[in-house]
Amino acid sequence: MSSYDASIAIAVGDSALRVEVIAAAAATSAQVTAVEDPRDFARYLPKATVIVADKLTAELVASHSRAPVLFVAADPGPIDYEAAMKCRSAEAFIIPAESKQLLSALADRVRPQQTSGNNFALAIVGAAGGVGTSTFAYAVASVAGAGLLIDATSYSGGLDLLAGIEEEPGARWPDLAAGSGSVNAVDLHRALPRVGELGILAAARSGHAGQPSIKPARREAIFQAAAMHPAGAVFDCSPLEIPQACEHVVILTAAEVRPTAACAKLVAELEAKQQKCSVVVRYRQWSGLSKEDIAKIVHRDPIAEIPTLRGLTKAADTGGLRRLPRGLRGAAENVVGEVLA
Structure with missing residues (x-):
């Protein structure tokens, strides 16, 4: 997978938080798609390399994709860890305070990896x-x-x-x-x-x-x-x-x-x-x-x-x-x- 093939789906329900997440994701080399309507989750989430979700979308995200999920919460928090667990989130961030950490986590997941034709x-x-x-x-x-x-x-x-x-x-x-x-x-x-x-x-x-x-x-x-x-x-x-x-x-x-x-x-x-x-x-x-x-x-x-x-x-x-x-x-x-x- 090259960085050009990688894609980030922003499935964040909070509109203000979504804007902050899009800004962080845009700094990666991956394609970024903001999925605002939950009815579109079935169309976009299964194709994503990594997904960003919040407490408003966590449960729906879990039912539509097995891609890695990063959970976000608005500053000053706290993080709703129960919601984060519902979407099997690997990491959670308070935004915008931890926007740099979110960017780093996104970059790790869309960075090109060397594989061979036998990889599975x-x-x-x-x-x-x-x-x-x-x-x-x-x-x-x-x-x-x-x-x-x-x-x-x-x-x-x-x-x-x-x-x-x-x-x-x-x-x-x-x-x-x-x-x-x-x-x-x-x-x-x-x-x-x-x-x-x-x-x-x-x-x-x-x-x-x-x-x-x-x-x-x-x-x-x-x-x-x-x-x-x-x-x-x-x-x-x-x-x-x-x-x-x-x-x-x-x-x-x-x-x-x-x-x-x-x-x-x-x-x-x-x-x-x-x-x-x-x-x-x-x-x-x-x-x-x-x-x-x-x-x-x-x-x-x-x-x-x-x-x-x-x-x-x-x-x-x-x-x-x-x-x-x-x-x-x-x-x-x-x-x-x-x-x-």
């Missing part, structure tokens, strides 16, 4: 718990030759354990808590433990409560950096924590009634946000639905199927998935061929 940002989510989301995310990242596999779930057992590199040196999430501003994708990769060339950002190996927490703005900056890695990134996440940087979401569902019903709801929600998504089916010993049944329920054909894999959990727990079982690899190859080709 793919989310893997589970329609229900226990379907093997982390395992499949690792399989897809391995088969795709991704540069990064990111544990984007707040409560996780650790992708490094799954990959068999729990004792390898390298940064985990708490080690990245300090710092602010943009993050370099290559530097991030260099800091992480790796399986071959796949860098894995996992949860901490210790469960102590004293670990530093990651601020939302810091998490978002790391997600954005990972998405720009030249070899691409796969994100292991929950349906409620899909990083805004992800271009496509793969939903993994078990071939059972309740997970498939949840999958159908998630597909509908993602489609409403104009988020590209696909469905993968996992069969377990008690699975009762066929691929055709699932297609009817979720209103789209699954792009891959994972057969029942006996002993997979034990293998992952005792030594990590050093070798992918044939059925798991085959499903991952189908996803790579369908989504990333």
